[in-house]
Structure formats: structure tokens, C-alpha cells
């Protein structure tokens with residue numbers, strides 16, 4: 001998707017922001033346009049406070065001059081705007097392509113509204129084409145991997161689990177100091193069952209299925225913006 005379309009979705013989301021709002025600031029290339037748009041408005045006098053979902057977003061928001069807070073200081077947020085790797089018509093998401101889904105999920109769960117901004121091609125009939133990111137503790141990696149594979153078999157899911165690597169070939173390390181296993185599943189028939197059972201596996205820190213968190217979506221397409229849910 002062109003950067004102009006990402007920016008258009010982000011600017012529409014930024015137009016929903018008003019004085020006094022406590023904002024969750026998402027992570028990724030689309031969310032970065034939202035952070036830039038909010039920065040511009042802050043420099044024009046908008047009064048908001050932001051809670052970043054990653055160290056990268058924190059650094060960008062600081063450069064933009066957006067006043068920042070933490071969830072400990074500000075545990076209730078009015079609106080989170082974030083990107084997604086996949087979404088379906090029930091506003092169920094796969095996130096974590098950028099490896100930030102642990103903080104993204106905590107921030108979204110602290111928000112009254114979560115609006116997804118994304119490229120229209122990320123809208124799917126069934127989740128799972130995008131590999132599901134599963135953040136895991138480095139300790140006992142093999143044991144956790146085996147437990148996840150057994151869970152997949154018991155749910156009739158097949159596909160590889162791949163340890164995410166950085167450009168230098170070393171394991172990718174999240175902001176929380178964990179690894180990510182990307183599950184190449186193809187299709188996820190029952191996201192609710194998979195989401196809840198993954199959470200029971202010791203060693204799984206958080207997965208990228210966001211269910212019941214997004215309240216709306218703004219999708220950028222060549223034909224214009226498409227809005228889903230409550231905006």
C-alpha cells in the first residue's frame with residue numbers, strides 16, 4: 001500500500017482526537033503516520049497525553065513533542081489507534097508483525113475504544129494467512145515449542161513454528177526481552193479456542209490474536225477509506 005493511503009487512514013483517525021484525550025499510540029508504519037499527525041496537532045495546541053506501545057513509538061512520540069505517560073500513571077485510556085497485520089469482519093485481528101503485540105494488547109485492553117488503521121488488503125474472510133506471532137520466554141524455548149505444536153495438533157491445525165530472527169540472524173528480541181515464534185497456520189478456524197488455549201501454555205507470554213478489543217477500523221483502499229464498526 002502506498003504511504004499516502006496509510007497517511008489518509010491515520011489522518012482520519014487523528015481527526016477523532018480532541019483536547020483532553022488519553023491516547024494509546026500504536027506501533028508500525030501505519031501507526032507512525034498517526035503519531036506524526038498527532039504530533040503536528042500538539043504543536044498546534046492540542047492537549048493530549050499518549051501511552052506508547054513500543055520503545056520505537058516512544059522515541060517517535062518524544063521527537064514529535066507529544067506529552068507521554070505510562071499505564072501506571074494513566075491506567076484508563078480514551079482511544080488507542082494501532083495498525084494490524086490482518087483483520088476480519090468481526091474486527092478480530094492478528095497483530096505482532098512488528099513484535100510489539102504484548103504492549104499493544106495491554107494498552108488496547110486499557111482503552112475504551114481501539115481503532116485499527118490499515119491497508120484494505122489486510123481485511124480477510126478468515127484469519128491465519130499472516131503467521132501468528134507468539135511471544136515466548138527464552139527460558140525453556142524447546143519445551144514451549146513442543147507444547148504449542150501439541151496444542152496445534154489437538155486443534156487440527158498444521159503449520160510450521162519459526163523462531164523470528166533479526167537481520168543479523170540472531171533471535172529477534174522484543175521490548176520485553178522475549179523471543180517470538182511465528183506460527184504459519186494458513187487458516188485459523190476457531191480463533192477464540194486457539195487464543196484461550198495458547199494462554200494456558202507456560203512459557204507463552206502473549207500471542208497476536210486480538211479478539212473483542214478493536215471497536216472500529218479505518219481501511220485505506222484505492223477507492224477511498226472504508227470504515228468498519230464504531231468510529
Ligand SMILES: O=C(CO)[C@H](O)[C@H](O)COP(=O)(O)O
Pocket residue numbers: 026027028029030031082083084085094095096097098099100101104
Ligand atoms: O502489530 C503491529 C506491530 O506489532 C503492527 O501494528 C502491524 O504489524 C502492522 O504494521 P504496519 O502498519 O507497518 O503494516
